[in-house]
Amino acid sequence: MLKWLLPTAHLKGRIGYIPVRCIPATFLRGGTSKGIFLNRDHLPADRSKWAPIFLRIMGSPDTANGLQINGMGGGISSLSKICVVGSPSTEQKAQAIDAEYTFAQVGIHDATVDYAGNCGNLSSMVGPFALAESICTKQEPSDQTTIHLFNTNTNSRIHTTFPITVLNGQTLPKLDLPQTSVAGVPGQASRILLEFPSPSGARTGKLLPTGNVVDIIHIRAFPGTQIPASLVDATNPSVFISHDDISRILDTPSQSSLDYGNHQIREIIESIRTEAAIKMGLDPTSQAQPKIAIAVPMTLGLCLGVAANIEGSVAWKNARPSSRREPSVGVAITKMKHPSGIVEVHTTFRQGGILQSVGTVRTGRWLMKGVVYH
Numbered sequence: 001m002l003k004w005l006l007p008t009a010h011l012k013g014r015i016g017y018i019p020v021r022c023i024p025a026t027f028l029r030g031g032t033s034k035g036i037f038l039n040r041d042h043l044p045a046d047r048s049k050w051a052p053i054f055l056r057i058m059g060s061p062d063t064a065n066g067l068q069i070n071g072m073g074g075g076i077s078s079l080s081k082i083c084v085v086g087s088p089s090t091e092q093k094a095q096a097i098d099a100e101y102t103f104a105q106v107g108i109h110d111a112t113v114d115y116a117g118n119c120g121n122l123s124s125m126v127g128p129f130a131l132a133e134s135i136c137t138k139q140e141p142s143d144q145t146t147i148h149l150f151n152t153n154t155n156s157r158i159h160t161t162f163p164i165t166v167l168n169g170q171t172l173p174k175l176d177l178p179q180t181s182v183a184g185v186p187g188q189a190s191r192i193l194l195e196f197p198s199p200s201g202a203r204t205g206k207l208l209p210t211g212n213v214v215d216i217i218h219i220r221a222f223p224g225t226q227i228p229a230s231l232v233d234a235t236n237p238s239v240f241i242s243h244d245d246i247s248r249i250l251d252t253p254s255q256s257s258l259d260y261g262n263h264q265i266r267e268i269i270e271s272i273r274t275e276a277a278i279k280m281g282l283d284p285t286s287q288a289q290p291k292i293a294i295a296v297p298m299t300l301g302l303c304l305g306v307a308a309n310i311e312g313s314v315a316w317k318n319a320r321p322s323s324r325r326e327p328s329v330g331v332a333i334t335k336m337k338h339p340s341g342i343v344e345v346h347t348t349f350r351q352g353g354i355l356q357s358v359g360t361v362r363t364g365r366w367l368m369k370g371v372v373y374h
Contacts, residue, residue, distance in 0.1 A: 023053070025372035026129060031121030031362040032184040032340070033078040036372060037129045040086030040102075050104070051113040054082050056374035058106040066109050072372060073108065080106045083122050085130050092150055098138075099130035102152045107287075116203070116282075117236050117289045118153045120302055124194045124362035127160035128173035138171045140164060145171065154202040154236070161193040175364055182363050183341025195359035196302065199234045203289065207355060209233050209280040213312040217241075217279075221271040225249055229272065230313035231280050234306035234358060237290035239276040240314045302358050305334040305345025 026037045036057060043050055055061070058080050059071020066075055073080040082104040088097040103122065105114040127147030130136050138145045146161040163174040178188040200207035209231055217239075219225045227249065230240040246258060249268060258265060273292050274284040282289055291300045307315035309332045319334065332347045348356040 020373055022371040022373045023057075025057075025370065026133075026366065027072070027368040028122075028125045028129065029185075029365045029367055030119075030123070030125035031182060031364070033081060033119060033121035034074070034367065035079075035081035035083055035119070035122045036072055037083045037085060037125070039133055039135065040084050040100075043084060050084070051111075053374050054104055054106050054113050055111055057082070057372050060107055061109055061111045063109060068108060073106065075108060077105065077108070078121075080108055081119055081122055082106060083119075083126060083129070085126055085133070085135055087135055088150065096148055097150045097157070098136040098147045099126065100150045100152060101126045101130075105287075112287065114286055115153055116286045117291075118151050118156075118202070120194065120235065120360075121362065123149070123151070123158055124160055124192045125364040126158075128162055128175060128192075128364065131164075131171065131173055134170075138164070140171060143174075156199065156202050156235075157197055159193075159195040159197065161195075163190045175366070180361055180363060182361070183338070183343055185363060189363035189365060192362045192364055193359060194362050195357055196235050197357045198355070199302070199306070199358050200355045201233050202235050203237050203282065204233045204280055207232065207234060207306075208310075209237065213310060214314060215276075215279060217272050217275045219249070219268055219271045220275065221267045222249060227272060228314060229276060230307055230310070230315060231276055231290070232303055232307045232310065232313065232315075233280070234355065235302045236300065237277075237280055237282060238300050238303040238307070239273060239290050239292050240304065240307050241272060241292065242314055242318060301336055301343050302345055302360060304336060305332070305347050305360075306355060306358055308332075308334045309347055309349070 023038060023042045028035060028037050057071055058073035059068035060073060062068045068075050083101055085099055085101040088100050092100060102115065103118050126149055130147060131138060136147065143163055144161060145164050146159055149158045151158055163177055164171050165174040175190045177190040179191040181188045214228050214230055216226050217229045219227060227241055227245045232238050269292055273290060276290055277284040280290060304315055307313050308319040310316055334345045336343045345358060345360050347358045350356045
């Protein structure tokens with residue numbers, strides 16, 4: 001860990017020095033999220049010491065107003081994230097892994113640092129960061145490269161493919177090409193292909209953790225009330241419910257819009273999430289998993305793309321027939337509309353309906369490189 005000396009002016013005009021703690025850091029946008037990227041070598045070897053550092057970096061907990069005004073966080077979950085990237089182990093190198101990373105979701109109002117899940121958006125920038133920081137090196141004859149990653153949160157492999165350039169003999173990411181755009185981000189940038197091979201059972205070991213396409217969830221916030229849900233684990237454990245079923249519980253017209261910021265609705269959703277977590281064998285107190293398919297962040301969008309092609313699931317029943325794959329084999333392209341636009345997810349199945357991979361296209365941008373104080 002590094003310690004720098006920061007000059008400070010005194011009343012008499014004399015310059016003094018006080019020790020402050022800081023770590024080399026890069027601030028990056030990946031998809032529709034932003035986060036701090038750190039080299040694992042700059043952190044303590046003892047990972048139990050990471051959480052206090054991450055909390056100070058982000059300015060958490062912020063019990064005053066939840067804006068994380070005293071740190072790098074932005075007051076919402078998509079802006080309170082950290083990725084720690086390091087070299088692969090000897091065993092991982094033998095499996096052609098280029099870099100390893102750990103994702104941390106930092107609490108805003110509380111002092112939680114959750115390692116239970118992964119972030120699909122920021123995963124798209126782990127490969128470019130690893131290459132730029134020389135955590136891994138590549139010598140490619142073409143104008144793009146693929147970085148093979150290992151995510152410690154889900155114990156899974158992830159591949160990122162993106163354009164490259166060569167500067168002074170070093171291969172570096174080239175992320176400012178006007179190749180594509182993603183919903184929720186203005187302008188165009190280089191195309192980053194994010195692929196999750198064999199994504200089934202990222203946390204639970206099974207695509208359908210309970211063995212059922214649809215489970216009945218009892219809503220503790222409304223005793224005697226239940227709702228059908230599909231519990232699916234592909235890239236991240238997720239829970240899929242129908243808007244119409246929520247409307248039924250609230251006794252409102254099914255075609256009417258719902259305010260998911262409403263306290264009563266949030267209480268229902270949290271009851272569903274915690275009950276689903278128990279059924280999936282997950283910690284119900286963890287806020288990171290499972291995720292609920294109401295608002296769709298990228299990692300959940302990937303799982304939704306898979307769930308929409310599991311016959312009989314809640315997502316499958318709500319998908320247009322044109323979005324469904326042919327039975328047992330092939331590539332399914334699922335287009336999902338959300339408030340910022342359209343997200344497209346590609347899902348590949350092997351013979352027998354076995355999930356082979358799921359992927360999507362993201363963009364990213366370097367925002368800042370320097371040091372972050374903690």
